[in-house]
Amino acid sequence: MCLIRKGLVIIIIFLIAFVVLQVLQIEKIPDYISGLLSPGQQVERLKHYETGQIKEVYLVKGNGNQQGFIQIVNCPGYNGSIEILVKINFPEKKLSEIRLLNHNETPNYGGYIEEGWFLERFVGKKAEQELVLVKLSQQSAEEVVAITGATITSQGVLTGVNQAFENFNNFLLDRL
């Protein structure tokens, strides 16, 4: 009888813990997010700011004043959706990291987004500026040159980055 009671108590404790965890929304951080964090940094998921093509938003905290946001964005590609990760640092308000998570683009065309040099063209861009796709060569800071022969794919990624910038400027900055 005593053992049954103890068992029930344990079950109740676990159930309460489960409910608390659900309420606090303590989540396991995906590897593609945790891999970007430096020692001492933590993230908090901000579901409230996830809207439209922006599928995940995380606030990066820790390491003194160095903060930022990581957003996972779905962009329209040539062969379906492209999923990218965009990290914007604060107070610099610049794109510090962009990664390709998923895509179905055709090799030898849009598939070139897998090669780092295209995504590198976004690094350091100011989040305050809307980026513009150009086809020949970069003439000003807000311009990004498309992949040769893959304009639709390039425009898709650029649109995704611009959405992340817009979310950052219009909503996320207020969160800091």
Next chain:
Amino acid sequence: MKMLRLRFLPVVLLVLMITAVSTTVLADSDSMIISGFGEEIKITVAEVKELPVIEKTVVSVNSAGNKKEFTITGALLADLLKQYGKSQQNLKAIRLIAGDGYEIDVDQSILQQRDIIIGYLIDGKPIKEKYQPFRVVIPEERAMYWLKNLIKIEVLDLAETVEIDKVYFLETAISEVEQLDYTYYDSVDQAVKVAELIEKLGISTDLRTVRMLASDGLDKDEERDIFAGGYLKISGDYAPMFLSPDLPKGMFVKDLLLFNYGQNAICSLNNMLKTLNQVTVGDITGVNIADLLSQTGLTTAEQYRFKAIDGYAVEVAATELDNGIIYFDQKGRVRTFFANLPKNYSVKYLYLIEAVQ
């Protein structure tokens, strides 16, 4: 027994809860047109499917050298044309046009020698929606002829031909034209606008097409207006290369040996040096002038005028061409050397050679 089960219950619940937490977190394209037989003819997929079926396994090789094997099912263009009382063998040229603007001319030799398959199944399955209604495959020909999303076939008159009476040297000519940065994949190369180059050369043509000949033997006609709207990339990989950010990649032409614009041939000495046999006289290595002019198709004459970009010119008898060399000198200038002629026949910054009529 009951106690034993209860003892494990918390563990089971714990596993269930962790799993629960984890899962919540981790979160009118069916036809084409044939024109050129008077009224345009609309051909539906259903109509092509009624023709004798041909199935062939082929390997496509794209411009990057990647190979892909697939089985195409469709009908022969020859059978389709028969329905309208026409013969593929008797056609002089056709133009295949895709929905994205890509187009390519198929000349008489291909029409006479090859099967042209108008495909509607790839590996037994319908063609992807964006590549419908048809995919063209011409076995034993380059993949550039294997159009996806074929929407039109234009029957053309015989490819336009014209006598060449001037040969320009691209490496000299581009020094007169503004050079722009052109980002080609991960590299920033230099390019010139074709329209500006043509204007600077002062050449014109009434012909509808421009012929491009590449170092690998690719011989391609392009619509004059499309060509004039493009760029010539003059540095980096595959230079000189015809391309444009507004054209499908399949329309780019790498390693141009020359292009014909009306009665003019504009050639790349760099690629001529790679393609033709090189000759050496003393410390000069270049290409034999007679060989080069033969490659460009320059009309035969008794005298040829060699002109530098500054206007300096000499006239050379046809009999001396075989003793002449065109080469890049130590300063990178296009230059001539004639073994049997005085030094003043060594033209620096050679701009053009023309037949003196």
